[in-house]
Amino acid sequence: MLKKFFNLLLIFLLLFSITSFALAQNETVESEKSPSEVFTEALNDYNQGNYALAEEKFNTLIENDKLDEGLEFSVLYYSTMTAVNRNQAAKAINYLERMNNLGYQSGKLNWKIGELYLNKDNQFDSANFEEALKYLKIAEAEGVTELKFKRDLAYVQLENDNFNNAEKLYQEIIEIDPTAADYLNLARIKEVKGNLNQAVEYYESALDLNGSQSSLYLNLGNLYQQVNDYNSAVSIYNQGIKIRNDFAPYYIGLGESYLELENLNEAKSALEKAVEINTNSYYGYYLMGQIEKERDNYNQALNYYGQSLKYNPDYVQAYLAEGQIHLEREENYRAISRFSLAVEKNPDYAESRYLLGLAYYRADMLEAARAELRKALHINDNYQEPRELLDRVESELGINN
Numbered sequence: 001m002l003k004k005f006f007n008l009l010l011i012f013l014l015l016f017s018i019t020s021f022a023l024a025q026n027e028t029v030e031s032e033k034s035p036s037e038v039f040t041e042a043l044n045d046y047n048q049g050n051y052a053l054a055e056e057k058f059n060t061l062i063e064n065d066k067l068d069e070g071l072e073f074s075v076l077y078y079s080t081m082t083a084v085n086r087n088q089a090a091k092a093i094n095y096l097e098r099m100n101n102l103g104y105q106s107g108k109l110n111w112k113i114g115e116l117y118l119n120k121d122n123q124f125d126s127a128n129f130e131e132a133l134k135y136l137k138i139a140e141a142e143g144v145t146e147l148k149f150k151r152d153l154a155y156v157q158l159e160n161d162n163f164n165n166a167e168k169l170y171q172e173i174i175e176i177d178p179t180a181a182d183y184l185n186l187a188r189i190k191e192v193k194g195n196l197n198q199a200v201e202y203y204e205s206a207l208d209l210n211g212s213q214s215s216l217y218l219n220l221g222n223l224y225q226q227v228n229d230y231n232s233a234v235s236i237y238n239q240g241i242k243i244r245n246d247f248a249p250y251y252i253g254l255g256e257s258y259l260e261l262e263n264l265n266e267a268k269s270a271l272e273k274a275v276e277i278n279t280n281s282y283y284g285y286y287l288m289g290q291i292e293k294e295r296d297n298y299n300q301a302l303n304y305y306g307q308s309l310k311y312n313p314d315y316v317q318a319y320l321a322e323g324q325i326h327l328e329r330e331e332n333y334r335a336i337s338r339f340s341l342a343v344e345k346n347p348d349y350a351e352s353r354y355l356l357g358l359a360y361y362r363a364d365m366l367e368a369a370r371a372e373l374r375k376a377l378h379i380n381d382n383y384q385e386p387r388e389l390l391d392r393v394e395s396e397l398g399i400n401n
Helices: 002-031 035-047 051-062 069-085 089-101 107-118 129-141 147-159 163-176 180-192 196-209 214-226 230-243 248-260 264-277 282-294 298-311 316-328 332-345 350-362 366-379 384-397
Strands: none
Touching: 035 051, 035 069, 051 069, 069 089, 069 107, 089 107, 107 129, 107 147, 129 147, 147 163, 147 180, 163 180, 180 196, 180 214, 196 214, 214 230, 214 248, 230 248, 248 264, 248 282, 264 282, 282 298, 282 316, 298 316, 316 332, 316 350, 332 350, 350 366, 350 384, 366 384
């Protein structure tokens, strides 16, 4: 009986060994996939968006020094694209350089790396426009001409302050298929070049294509102000308000424009709305102070200037406005106090120095007046008012020029 048991055990062990050997052989066969099969699997993962899995498989192939030339190129190409899709700029550049060393250049890959540096998806803290331009210029030299590529190149030229190159590209783009952003960027270029009327036309074209973008109404309104077309500014700010009535800068621009048109009631109404939306709008309160000053409501004006300084204690214009009211009231020492604060906040602002000098002069403090007026002219020697007052002060002091 015992002998029979041992025989059965021997047979069982023999069968187990044979089965284990067969399984091991099968695993070995499976593990020995050809490079082409591994590449096919990696490519499937890539096409399905499984970039981490694709990267693992491509990496096993990259280390294989027996790949044929065509497969090696394909592996490096898709390794670069995988790195781009995983926002791995350093890896993508490494693979691209390895391709270059093999004698291959790819305009598309250079474009994709340049696009990565544009930071379109906010995947990095900020864009790197210099690096982006480097790779996009290579892509251009390699013959990439797609419209989307041209937009990328035009934008990066603009952000690198290459305004002529950017303008030329945008002109080509709007001849084919313009967008609001194309016209907006052309307007930016024309503003930089000082061609404000042309900039206005481009902003208007941008609005025709996309009337829902708040910044377009604001930028166009501001530009109308720069060319002193305040009626058009009022119109465009009001159009913006119809799109978005809770945007304080529209009402600020509206208030500024009505002030220039001397329509004080409409200006006050717009600015009250601005500070209702943004209670911290120091500039809104300052402008309301200017309105009340125009109306000779000096106490109310001072109240608004005080509100402005509450929200921005460094706002020099509010100190100057307060001081000018005190000067008009012949409260010279109060004026000196406010102008001195303005100088303290910004010692290099010529108007503050001039007004402080004027206040000293009104208070019969001629030496102090002379010192401030000389400082104003040191900052801006073309400033006529302090020069004329300095001549008068030095004449009264008996100082020969």
